[in-house]
Amino acid sequence: MTFQSLPGFRDFYPAEFTARHHLVSAWRETSRRYGFEEYDGPPLEPLELYVEKSGDEIVEQLYNFVDKGGRAVALRPEMTPTLARMVGARARSLPKPIRWFSVPQLFRYERTQRGRLREHFQWNVDVVGEADISADAEVLAVALDSLAALGLNSADVVARVNDRRLLERLLTTTVGVTPERLGAAYAAIDKLGREGADRTRERLVESSGLDRGGADLVLDLLALGLDDLSTEYGAHELVGPEIERLWHYFGLLSDLGWAEHVTFDPTIVRGLAYYTGTVFEIFDRAGELRAICGGGRYDNLLAAVSDIELPAVGFGMGDVVLGELLRDRSLLPTSAPGPDYFVVTITAEERPLMRRVARSLRARGHSVSYALRQVGVGKQFKEANNRGARRVIVLGPDEVARGVAVERLMTTGEERQVPLTELES
RNA sequence: GUGGGCGUAGCUCAGGUGGUUAGAGCGCCAGGUUGUGGCCCUGGAGGUCGCCGGUUCAAGUCCGGUCGCUCACCCCA
Structure with a gap:
């Protein structure tokens, strides 16, 4: 009988675990x-916890079942509701703003494809309890900084940012979309990049209560940059302040060092229903992969899953798409570092000494390995080499008799003698 | 849920039009090498050719189904 992992679930052999x-x-x-x-x-x-805020459709993609106690349960598909519940339960005693992060393993029941499995690890970073746009900037900055730490700079990735409040004002005041049709309009706009202008126009007409002219107006708006919008709507009583806030947001990000990484994109909406303000997605510049990271402001979610009202902003960054990008760029390690020392014995006589030397070096914090069975010296060196050991300590009868051992640097082959007292203490 | 592509050794892959005992490279194990790794040489282990059924004298090869992987769609963490 043989088994393999369930579809969409991964085994992490040491090479993959290292990555x-x-x-x-x-x-x-x-x-x-x-x-x-x-x-x-x-x-x-x-x-x-998930049905409440996202609707029954999401159950289709949840990894859910009924447990032995008859409870309807689900493997968590995202972290934000859990965070909202945890914060809500202790909101009164936690110093604000709350700056928390987590790296949960998340699950979804859906057909696998490139960048989407049934399980992944996702870094979640959130600021809870601060409505100011500076929290939004802080959150996007930490996301971009992690990518920089992994070797991805502004030539590799770009954050496309938008604000639903701006979009809402534009759609309701200048185009005339009714509030109850906003969700449908968002959904159509979100697909613009994938489906093109013609299909989006159709969707807007079908679902958003717009005529052809209105839909065209929306498409025209979505083609504008932030400075174009300023010129055209900067003085508008309702739209102007939203544009101002976005300019401020970009200014904060510039101060933090990320001006080259961010760009305004009014078609970024995000699928989740609970976003209320800024939204962003980070993509590879080449545009070959799906979004590496997505997030935004969700000021009403805590009230929906607790009795606390707190504004919040955060993002999720998964390991699958990011891992693919890093692998494409040869930025992932493929093996863990080897031991600091590998102890070789010439004869079986030295093996008790070998164990004492290993114990002593390990007690000092070094990583130490050795052949578990006495085999030829050449074989022991082969093992040391295969494991990536940096140094080999050779214990042989001649040197031991003189109270020394040979230490060999594996990178250069250089050898020197070290007193046993130094290794055994 | 819908559609396309692909399933041969641990990995990457060869195996025209069906034909005797299914191969290579890498990796792994052993030896060459009983005081020194990488390079090299020799040998070895490892396969129900995803699975089930069908056609045929004969199936890794053709057909059907199924499972899995993969890409795209739907949807989106």
């Missing part, structure tokens, strides 16, 4: 540099 660890380490280290604290929650949650 994954490389990503997660960069995420943690970047989180630390920005002053975020790590948290985690349960991988299994009540189904209602």
Whole structure:
């Protein structure tokens, strides 16, 4: 009987685990540099936690089932509802703004394709309790900085940013979309990049209550840059302030060092229903892959899953698409670093000494390996080499009799004698 | 859920029009080498050719189904 992993689930052999660890380490280290604290929650949650805020359709893509206690449960498809619940439960005692991050394993039940499996690890960073746009800038900055830490700069990736508040004002005041049709308009606009102008125009007419002229007006608006919008609507009583806020946002990001990484893109809407303000997605510049990262402001979600009202902004960055991009650029390690020392014995007589030397070096924090069975010296050196050991300690009868060992640097082959007292203490 | 492509060794892949005992490179193990790795040489292990059925004297090869992988769509973390 043989088995293989379930569809969409991955085995992490040491080579793959090393790559994954490389990503997660960069995420943690970047989180630390920005002053975020790590948290985690349960991988299994009540189904209602997701149905409540996203609608019944999402159940189709959830990894859900009924447990033995008759509870409808789901493997978490995203972290934000869990975060909202956790924060909501203790919101009154937590110092604000809350700066938290997590690296949960998330699950979805859907057919796999490039960049989308049934399971992935996703870095989540959120600021809760601060409505000011500076929180939005901080969150996007930490996302971009993690990519820089992994070797991806502004020539490799770009953050496309938008603000639903601006889009809403433009659509309702200048085009005349009614508030209840906004969601449908967002959905159509979100597809513009994939489906093209003609199909989007059709969708807008079908679903957003617009006539052909109105749909064309929307498409014209979506082609404008932020400075064009300023020229045309900067003085508009309702639209102007939204444009101003975005300019401020770009200014903050520039101060933080990310001016080259960000661009305004009014077609970025994001699929999740709970976003209320800025939204962004980070893409590879070549445009070969799906979004590496997506996020935005969700000021109403906490109220929906707790009795607390707090504004929040955050993002999720998955390991799958990012891993593909880094692999394409040869930016992923393929093997873990080898041991600091590999101890070789010439005869079996030295093996007790070998164990004492290993114990001593390990006690000092070094990583040490050796052949588990006495084999030929050449074979021991082969093993040391295969494991990527940096130094080999050779224990032979002649040297041991003189109270020394030979230490060989594997990169250069250079050897020197070291007193056993130094290795055995 | 819909459609296309692909399933041969641990990995990457060869195996015209069906024909005897299914191969290569890499990797792994052993030896050449009982005081020194990488390079080289020799040998070895490892396959129900994804699975089931059909056609045929004969199927890795043709046909059907199924499972899996993959790409795209739907949708989107």
